[in-house]
Amino acid sequence: xxxxxxxxxxxxxxxxxxxxxxxxxxxxxAAEPKPPSPIKPFAQAGKRWTNSLGQVFVPVPETSVxxxxxxxxxxxxxxxxxxxxxxxxxxMKSLKSDGWRVRGDTWKNPGFEQTPKHPVCGVNWEDAQAxxxxxxxxxxxxxxxxxxxxxxxxxxxxxxxxxxLKDVAAASPDERARFFQTYPWGKQWPPPAGAGNYxxxxxxxxxxxxxxxxxxxxxxxxxxxxxxxxxRANQYGLFDMGGNLSEWCEDLHSxxxxxxxxxxxxxxxxxxxxxxxxxRPGDAPxxxxxxxxxxxxxxxxxxxxxxxxKAGSAATSAVRASLAPSRLPTxxxxxxxxxxxxxxxxxxxxxxxxxx
Numbered sequence: 001x002x003x004x005x006x007x008x009x010x011x012x013x014x015x016x017x018x019x020x021x022x023x024x025x026x027x028x029x030a031a032e033p034k035p036p037s038p039i040k041p042f043a044q045a046g047k048r049w050t051n052s053l054g055q056v057f058v059p060v061p062e063t064s065v066x067x068x069x070x071x072x073x074x075x076x077x078x079x080x081x082x083x084x085x086x087x088x089x090x091x092m093k094s095l096k097s098d099g100w101r102v103r104g105d106t107w108k109n110p111g112f113e114q115t116p117k118h119p120v121c122g123v124n125w126e127d128a129q130a131x132x133x134x135x136x137x138x139x140x141x142x143x144x145x146x147x148x149x150x151x152x153x154x155x156x157x158x159x160x161x162x163x164x165l166k167d168v169a170a171a172s173p174d175e176r177a178r179f180f181q182t183y184p185w186g187k188q189w190p191p192p193a194g195a196g197n198y199x200x201x202x203x204x205x206x207x208x209x210x211x212x213x214x215x216x217x218x219x220x221x222x223x224x225x226x227x228x229x230x231x232r233a234n235q236y237g238l239f240d241m242g243g244n245l246s247e248w249c250e251d252l253h254s255x256x257x258x259x260x261x262x263x264x265x266x267x268x269x270x271x272x273x274x275x276x277x278x279x280r281p282g283d284a285p286x287x288x289x290x291x292x293x294x295x296x297x298x299x300x301x302x303x304x305x306x307x308x309x310k311a312g313s314a315a316t317s318a319v320r321a322s323l324a325p326s327r328l329p330t331x332x333x334x335x336x337x338x339x340x341x342x343x344x345x346x347x348x349x350x351x352x353x354x355x356x
Contacts, residue, residue, distance in 0.1 A: 043145055045301055052142060053079060053135070057298050058237050060162045065154065065297040067162050069238050070228035071245055072131065072294055075116035077107065077123065080131050083138075092122040092288040095268060096207045100289065110290040111207075112224035119228055119240070119293040125248045125260045125285035128153055128294040135296070149300035153250040156261045156280060158297065163241050163263075163277045164234065184234065184242030184277050190218040191275075196243030197226045199270035213270035224267050224290075242275060243267065245293030253282025260284075266291035 043049045049057045049066055053076045057066035080086060094105040105111040107122040114121075123131075132151040139145040154162065163184065185195040199208075200218040208214075208223075222230070226244055233239045246262045246269075253259035259282035265275040268291045273279065283292070 043139075043149055043298060049298065051135075051139060051144060051298075055296070060158070060236050060238075062161045063158045065158055065299045067154065067158075067236070067238055068296050068298075069233065070295070071119035071240055071247065072128075072296060073116065073228055074107075074114060074118050074120045077120040077131060078116070080134050084130075084134055086127075086130055086134075088123050088127045088288070090288075091286075092290065094122070094290045095209070097209055099209055105290065107288075110224075112290075114225060115227060117227040117229075118225050119245050121225055121245050121290045121293050122288050123293065124288045125153075125283075125294075127288075128248050128296075131294075132296055145298075146300070149298060151296045151298055153248055153294060154297045156249045156251045156263065159247070159249055159263050160278070162234075162236060162238055164236075165277055182277055183275060189272055190215050193218075194220070194231055196220065196231050196240065196265075197222045197267050198243045198265060198275055199268055203267065203270070212268070215270045222267065226267070240264075242277065243269075246281075246291055248292065248294040253280075257282070258284065262292065 043051075043057075043066070045064070045066075046059045048059075051057070055072075055076060056069045058069055060067050077088075081088070089106040089108070091102055092105055092107065092110070093100040093102055094111040096103070096111070103111070105122065107120050110122050132153065136145065136150040139151075140147060140149075183189070183191065183195075185191055191198065195218070197220050198218065199212065199214045200220045201214060201216070202219050202221055202223050204214050205223055220226075220231075220243075228244075229239050231240065231243070234241055241264060243265050244267060245264075246266045247264045249261040249263055251261045253261050261280055261282050263280060265279065269275050274281075283289075
């Protein structure tokens with residue numbers, strides 16, 4: 001009798017007859033298929049996460065977002081501008097001895113030295129929004145984010161939690177600021193050494209207005225902005241929550257104007273009140289000033305890609321079905337059609353290979 005078998009089945013039969021393929025064939029027929037591993041998006045809620053720009057994100061208690069541990073850096077914003085040709089160079093105010101003025105400085109050249117690891121300054125709220133939209137799309141296309149995840153600015157409430165302020169309910173921004181008369185480092189004034197980048201005695205150079213207040217008895221060695229991570233992180237691992245650059249937040253400053261909240265103080269701040277952890281000023285969303293920057297957060301839940309997982313399971317079932325004993329010709333011997341049962345039901349001499 002000449003039984004014609006498809007190529008794959010002829011190979012399996014040859015392996016079986018030779019004895020070399022019993023274990024492989026038995027595993028195909030007898031073992032249950034293992035479900036495919038869940039496909040997990042890279043960014044997971046509550047877990048540390050590093051994105052494609054090298055920005056590191058960590059969870060903060062009592063929030064549902066991941067906070068970037070640094071303010072957005074020059075090199076991060078440069079990547080955005082290179083990819084989109086976005087123009088954020090017009091109308092930036094920089095500080096000289098005559099105060100805050102528009103003088104042609106930009107985030108690229110803000111009037112003082114900076115490196116790619118400095119926080120980008122001189123960008124407004126609208127620029128920060130554009131950066132977040134671009135980065136969200138980039139990460140989704142690259143598989144790092146689900147469609148339910150996105151980058152955005154923190155709300156003022158989230159920012160307060162990240163600063164360690166527990167009770168942030170107050171009737172108004174002014175009342176909130178008066179209630180929380182504490183600093184990122186505690187109650188001490190002037191700040192202890194290494195507290196952050198503020199207007200200490202180092203700021204009093206030829207370009208710093210004589211009418212501006214500095215913090216007597218404090219020096220941080222950075223007259224203007226400083227590279228991210230230059231000072232100690234807070235209890236949640238976040239750097240520069242106070243000082244260096246003030247940070248744009250998502251919120252409107254109040255329901256009666258279009259200003260957006262800024263938080264954190266900057267290298268130009270020397271008044272005790274302006275560096276309170278709770279200090280909550282606001283500015284127009286199109287204002288560019290070399291003391292402003294921003295920090296991004298990641299919001300939204302990561303979900304397993306069920307559609308892909310189901311597709312993988314269906315493919316596994318199809319392969320098994322094509323090799324199942326019921327698909328082989330019924331005229332073949334029983335030990336080929338059902339080798340597992342044959343081995344179990346046929347006594348084998350000690351030390352001999354199973355039935356072959």
